[in-house]
Amino acid sequence: xxxxxxxxxxxxxxxxxxxxxxxxxxxxxxxxxxxxxxxxxxxxxxxxxxxxxxxxxxxxxxxxxxxxxxxxxxxxxxxxxxxxxxxxxxxxxxxxxxxxxxxxxxxxxxxxxxxxxxxxxxxxxxxxxxxxxxxxxxxxxxxxxxxxxxxxxxxxxxxx
Amino acid sequence: xxxxxxxxxxxxxxxxxxxxxxxxxxxxxxxxxxxxxxxxxxxxxxxxxxxxxxxxxxxxxxxxxxxxxxxxxxxxxxxxxxxxxxxxxxxxxxxxxxxxxxxxxxxxxxxxxxxxxxxxxxxxxxxxxxxxxxxxxxxxxxxxxxxxxxxxxxxxxxxxxxxxxxxxxxxxxxxxxxxxxxxxxxxxxxxxxxxxxxxxxxxxxxxxxxxxxxxxxxxxxxxxxxxxxxxxxxxxxxxxxxxxxxxxxxxxxxxxxxxxxxxxxxxxxxxxxxxxxxxxxxxxxxxxxxxxxxxxxxxxxxxxxxxxxxxxxxxxxxxxxxxxxxxxxxxxxxxxxxxxxxxxxxxxxxxxxxxxxxxxxxxxxxxxxxxxxxxxxxxxxxxxxxxxxxxxxxxxxxxxxxxxxxxxxxxxxxxxxxxxxxxxxxxxxxxxxxxxxxxxxxxxxxxxxxxxxxxxxxxxxxxxxxxxxxxxxxxxxxxxxxxxxxxxxxxxxxxxxxxxxxxxxxxxxxxxxxxxxxxxxxxxxxxxxxxxxxxxxxxxxxxxxxxxxxxxxxxxxxxxxxxxxxxxxxxxxxxxxxx
Numbered sequence: 130x131x132x133x134x135x136x137x138x139x140x141x142x143x144x145x146x147x148x149x150x151x152x153x154x155x156x157x158x159x160x161x162x163x164x165x166x167x168x169x170x171x172x173x174x175x176x177x178x179x180x181x182x183x184x185x186x187x188x189x190x191x192x193x194x195x196x197x198x199x200x201x202x203x204x205x206x207x208x209x210x211x212x213x214x215x216x217x218x219x220x221x222x223x224x225x226x227x228x229x230x231x232x233x234x235x236x237x238x239x240x241x242x243x244x245x246x247x248x249x250x251x252x253x254x255x256x257x258x259x260x261x262x263x264x265x266x267x268x269x270x271x272x273x274x275x276x277x278x279x280x281x282x283x284x285x286x287x288x289x
Numbered sequence: 290x291x292x293x294x295x296x297x298x299x300x301x302x303x304x305x306x307x308x309x310x311x312x313x314x315x316x317x318x319x320x321x322x323x324x325x326x327x328x329x330x331x332x333x334x335x336x337x338x339x340x341x342x343x344x345x346x347x348x349x350x351x352x353x354x355x356x357x358x359x360x361x362x363x364x365x366x367x368x369x370x371x372x373x374x375x376x377x378x379x380x381x382x383x384x385x386x387x388x389x390x391x392x393x394x395x396x397x398x399x400x401x402x403x404x405x406x407x408x409x410x411x412x413x414x415x416x417x418x419x420x421x422x423x424x425x426x427x428x429x430x431x432x433x434x435x436x437x438x439x440x441x442x443x444x445x446x447x448x449x450x451x452x453x454x455x456x457x458x459x460x461x462x463x464x465x466x467x468x469x470x471x472x473x474x475x476x477x478x479x480x481x482x483x484x485x486x487x488x489x490x491x492x493x494x495x496x497x498x499x500x501x502x503x504x505x506x507x508x509x510x511x512x513x514x515x516x517x518x519x520x521x522x523x524x525x526x527x528x529x530x531x532x533x534x535x536x537x538x539x540x541x542x543x544x545x546x547x548x549x550x551x552x553x554x555x556x557x558x559x560x561x562x563x564x565x566x567x568x569x570x571x572x573x574x575x576x577x578x579x580x581x582x583x584x585x586x587x588x589x590x591x592x593x594x595x596x597x598x599x600x601x602x603x604x605x606x607x608x609x610x611x612x613x614x615x616x617x618x619x620x621x622x623x624x625x626x627x628x629x630x631x632x633x634x635x636x637x638x639x640x641x642x643x644x645x646x647x648x649x650x651x652x653x654x655x656x657x658x659x660x661x662x663x664x665x666x667x668x669x670x671x672x673x674x675x676x677x678x679x680x681x682x683x684x685x686x687x688x689x690x691x692x693x694x695x696x697x698x699x700x701x702x703x704x705x706x707x708x709x710x711x712x713x714x715x716x717x718x719x720x721x722x723x724x725x726x727x728x729x730x731x732x733x734x735x736x737x738x739x740x741x742x743x744x745x746x747x748x749x750x751x752x753x754x755x756x757x758x759x760x761x762x763x764x765x766x767x768x769x770x771x772x773x774x775x776x777x778x779x780x781x782x783x784x785x786x787x788x789x790x791x792x793x794x795x796x797x798x799x800x801x802x803x804x805x806x807x808x809x810x811x812x813x814x815x816x817x818x819x820x821x822x823x824x825x826x827x828x829x830x831x832x833x834x835x836x837x838x839x840x841x842x843x844x845x846x847x848x849x850x851x852x853x854x855x856x857x858x859x860x861x862x863x864x865x866x867x868x
Contacts (some may be wrong), residue, residue, distance in 0.1 A: 139471065142420055143408050150412045184598075191595035197417040197437060200471040 131160070132186045133210070133282050136175040136193065137167060137201040144198045148175065151192050157185060161279030172200060176282050205282045212256040214280040216264070217242075219250045219273045230270050237263045248273065256280065292458035295424045295450065296322040299388065300329050302431040305463045308359050309333060310350060310714055312343040316363020317403060318390025318452045323361070335714065335743065338735040340367050342707035344374020344445075345733065348383045349708030350715045352694045353669055355508070357439045358711065360387040365403030368449070369410060373701060375445045376414035380698030381529060382506055384439035386431075386446050387415075393453040394422060407449045416444030421451070424459040436467050441474030442593040443506060474592060478607040478614035485605045486564075486588045487621045493562035493586075495630045496522045499545070499574075502529030502697065503567015503591060503611055510534070510690045512615035513566060520625045523634045525553035527568045528678075529697040532687040542638065546574035547852045548679040552637040554850075554858040557582050559633070565589045567611045570600040571698065580857035590614050642849040643864025650843040653677075655818045656752060657684035660722070663825040664748075667692060668720040669712050673705035673729030676758035679848045681724050703732025706749065710736060713745045720748070720829065727753040727777060727801070737808040740835040747835045748828045751801055754844045755794075762847045766862075801839040811836040 138144050145164060152159055160178040167174040179186060186204065193202045205212075220230065222245075230249075234241065239253035253263050257280050264275070293301070299322060303311065310333045315323045326334050337343040340362045347358025358378075362371055368389040378385045392401040408418045417437050419430050427450070434446040490496060498517055504510065510533050517524050517540045524534050525542040534541045545553035554576075557563065563585045568574065575581045578601060589596075589603040590611055597606040607614055645652045657680065670685055671694040672678040678695055687693055694712055696704040709723035730751050740747055752758075755778040764772050779794040805812025811831060815821045815838060828836035850861040 142422070143412075143418075146409060147412055154413045188595070188599060191597075191599075195593070195595050197469060197472045 130180070130182070132179045132181065133205040133207075133212070133280065134177045134179065134186070134190065134193075135203050135205050135282060135284075136177065136199055138173050138175060139198040139200065140166070140171050140173045141198060144173070147196055147198060148193065151196060152177075152189065155188075155192060157181065157189055161277075163279045163281055165281075176280060178280060205284055209285050210282050211285060212280050212282045213254050214257050214260050215252065215254045215278045216260050216275065217250060217252055218264070218267055218275045219248055220267060220270045221248050221273060222246070223270070226270055230267075233266050237266070239263065290460045290462075293461050294321065294325075294458050295427055295455040296325045298424070298427050298459065298461050299431065299450070299455075300325045300332070301461050302428055302463055303359065304329075304331060306357070306435050308357075310335060311359040311361055312337055312346045312350070312711065313361035314340050314343055314363065314367060316367045316390060318364040318392065319361060319388070319455070321452075321455050322388070322390070333714075335710075335739065337707065337710075337739050339733065340370035341374050341703070342710075342733050342736045342739065344371045344385065344387065345377065345701075345704050345707035346711035346714075346736075346739075347385050347387075348374065348378045348704075349671060349694055349711030351378075351383045351385060351711070352381075352708070353691055353712040354715045355506070355691070356715070357384040357386055357435055360385060362387070362389055363403065364390040364392055364407070365405045367403075368405050368407040372410060372414055375411055375447065377696050377699045377701040377704055378445045379414050379416060381502060381696065382443045383445070384443035386434050386438050386448065389447060389449050390455070391420070391449045391451040394451045395453070397451065407447065411447045414445075415447050416442075418447035418449065420449045421454050424454050424457045427454060427459070428461060428463055429465055432463060432465065433467060433469055437469070437472060441472070442503075442596075474610075475608045476610045476613050478590070478609040478617055480617075482605060482607045483614070483618055483621060486607060486618065489562055489586055489588055489605060490520060490564070491623060491625070494627065495560045495633075496520070496562040496564060496627070497556050497560040498522050498524040499527065499557075499563060499565045499568050500524060500530040500533045501527045501566065501568020504530050504533045505690045507567060507592075507611035508690070509566070509612040509615055512612055512619065514538075515619060516615060516622070519619070520622055521627045521631060522564070523556060523631070525549070525556065527571070527574050527697070528682055528695060530568060531682060532690045532693045535688045536686040542634065544682045545858070546571075547576065547854070548683065548848050548850065549574075549852075549858075550683070551640040551642060551850055551861060551863065552634070554852065554861060555637050555640070556634060557585075558857075558859045560585045563587045565591075566615075567591060569596040572600070575600065575858070576852045576860075577855055577857040641863075644849075645843060645846055648843045650816065650841055651818060651821065652843045652846055653680040653752070654684055656680070656750070656821065656840060656842070659818055659821045659825060660750070661686045663822055663829065664722060665720055668722055669694065669716060671695070671705050671709040671712055671721065671723045673723075673725040673732075674700045674702045675726050675729055676762065676846075676848050677724050677726045677729075677752040679759075680752075683848075702729040706730060707733050707736045707739075709747050709749075710740050710743070710745060713747050714743065721745075722748045722750060724750045724752065726758060727751055727755065728757045730801075731799075734804065737804065737810060737835070741808050741810050744833050745835060746828075746832050748825065749835060749837045751837060751839050752842050753801070753839050754842045754846070756844060758846075759848070765845075765847065766851075766853070801837050805835075805837040810834050812839065813837070814839040814841065816841050
């Protein structure tokens, strides 16, 4: 099962290394990892997703809680969250298929953000499952390069 | 307020923390720090002969007292040499603050001479670490480090200090409040959890208490004894929990686990309630997890929530400091009697394993009969790792907490002797005996110089069988007797061709009596139990330096009982046959 873990950490030297160390050192696999500033200048927020069972995720939470630089760890409830991921995809322009490609992009509410005579760069945001579906539909047009951010997530309510 | 250098700040902070002894080894990056220590008579600087020895010594100092051990080493190799010591302390929850020198801030990352990524390397083997960028942050970092090292589940903290930070100046202030947002240890148990625990204890017919290293660290020995008497519950200890209950207490079953007593292992398997107090269900203690205590519910009290339900499923977890939790729990508990169960325990205690005696050479039990007879009750016993360590756990008569110091979790050969140095320095009025093997002792043999220079009357018992005995035992049992690389006396022959002792074997490699002599210590070789008793008696009277007693032991003795790795606790070998 996919779990989304939200971490509030000290914005300090070496914190990312410590978090990564605890996870990899105990043999757990990170699915995605996103780090960025939070609402306070001296803390950062990390969103880490895992594909694992319940026992493993509980152990990961406890191990991360042990870290002195980790201020707060919580699992984000699948039903009580807002989740967004961004993907950039470059595809070649082929005259015969351009119309249908643009239709697909429209249906998913994506945007073409760069155009050259030879290719398009497409941008799409949404939750991860939507992005998965979008990529499936773009594949037939030949994906040259693709980059996903991994999801960002916030709970809908204040977690006490 | 006038400004002082980073080096002076460190020393002032150490004084404020009440530190009287530091262990270390100088080098380019920390010369200014040692220079300040040179004119600080309040702090005794112990120069070890290897940085690993310094950390183990600080560890022994910490474990024998509960105070925080302090280490100062230089950058690069000085720091990397501490890794085994830090990992050992981290595993067994020993409080250490380790200062490592670092190249100047401007040179970090350029592959400078004696540069190492110390925080990167020590991340997985420490409780926490810091790289100090500004001298202004130094004092608060030290204060936080001492707090982190010796609170919650204790552990080592590394403070990496670049040379420019050591040299530059700042005002010294040590009166700030400690407030670490990500670190607030829970000390009191949650009342609902305690009620659930009481409920299970009330219902249990065959309960058993497991005491671990946490019981010693928390100083909960008295509370545990009150608990076991009030509720009539037998007790077994993990390796690091030995000493919590005196060996001859009627409730005490000895150690459980791979080389635990038959009584303890059987009692765990038969129990219907396990009450684990400050132990973490290590695989050497539980054996095969799927068949571990199959009928038992489990209550687990630990200060670290990550230790709970990590290996075994726990029915009632209680996070908190053991002493405080027991003081909360005791008034809630009813007095109980489990007469049938206690009768069964008495029966189990009659079961024994094979104990070789009267062989051509001294056997393990004979060593410990002599030791138990001769040394004072409050002697601090420090061991290395291997067969001698397990025999100590099985046969030495422990009476008090903090009288047994051993590397349990990491199993670090070479730990014992430097740890004994630290323990002796912290306990000048007590006897310290280091029990080692001819393999382990050679892993930090250089610390003989430290013990001699400091005039420490440590007694070193080398149980010398010419083998890496524990590995040899596994090879005998599980590798068809192919003794690959375990005979220390002759490694030239193919193991399958070796017929034991032969004429071209080395007789003594090395000759430990000559080693003692070379270091200016006392050395004696003993071949009988009587000689051993005499040698121990003489060694006890010495006050001016260490004594090595080289005991030529029965070469092929195995440690019984034994639960083979991956077997369940009741599948014990007690001398070749299954119990």
